[in-house]
Amino acid sequence: MKTPVAARLARSAAIAAAALALTACSVLKPGGGSESGTGAASPSSPTAAEGGSRDIPTVRLITAQTPAIRTYRKTGARHIYKAYANRIYKGKIPPLVYAVVVVETDIDANGKVNNVTFSRVPSHAPEVPPMIAELIKATSPLPSPGKLGGHTYVDTWLWDKSGKFQLDSLTLGQRSR
Structure with a gap:
């Protein structure tokens, strides 16, 4: 002891x-x-x-999914839905959606979209992520995030083969068949 x-x-x-x-x-x-x-x-x-530069990835901080961020996601999604009312898939999305894309959108304190990146892209539908990036950038500025300030938020796009979509934050769900 x-x-x-x-x-x-x-x-x-x-x-x-x-x-x-x-x-x-x-x-x-x-x-x-x-x-x-x-x-x-x-x-x-x-x-x-010596010219041996290393490609060290820049660390981006994704904003934690607090209630305020989830509320802003819905605000941003409504803004996109309003801009593309004719592209929104009406009703419940089919069970085998064409593409599911997880999008990270960097906005500044005024809602201006600074960057759009993807953390999940469909290998069978490489044409979809660039279209989504263009749709998001074309709606810039998004509504002002207020006290949240500039941040990166994540939303999932559910893309139908018709070219219509829903955002996970406002989806009506999926049909069973």
């Missing part, structure tokens, strides 16, 4: 060993020793200077 002093010393040693191990991991990573802490090579770093 350890004395309280020995137990504290063992715990302190374990914490110090863990801290050293974590520090060693970041030092050994390429670009890990940079002062920025991002792991990306700075313009003056040897990696970038």
Whole structure:
């Protein structure tokens, strides 16, 4: 049985060993020793200077799906529905929808669409995502997000082979047959 002093010393040693191990991991990573802490090579770093640039993806933060964001999704979807009233699939969508596309829309504090990206695209329907991006950009600006400010929100587009669609935030559901 350890004395309280020995137990504290063992715990302190374990914490110090863990801290050293974590520090060693970041030092050994390429670009890990940079002062920025991002792991990306700075313009003056040897990696970038030698022409060995690395394609490090930019991290985009998707806004958490809080009640306020879900409400804004519906507001944005209504805006799109109003702009394309003749393209909205009326009623419940068929059980085998042609394409399901998960869209990330970056907007600024005024509702201007800055970027449209996709986190799920259908491999069998590569023509659909570019059409969706154009539809969204053509409706810009979306309604002002108010206190939410600029953010990225996610919505799912359910695309019928007729070219009509519904957005998941306003869908009427799917037929069983």
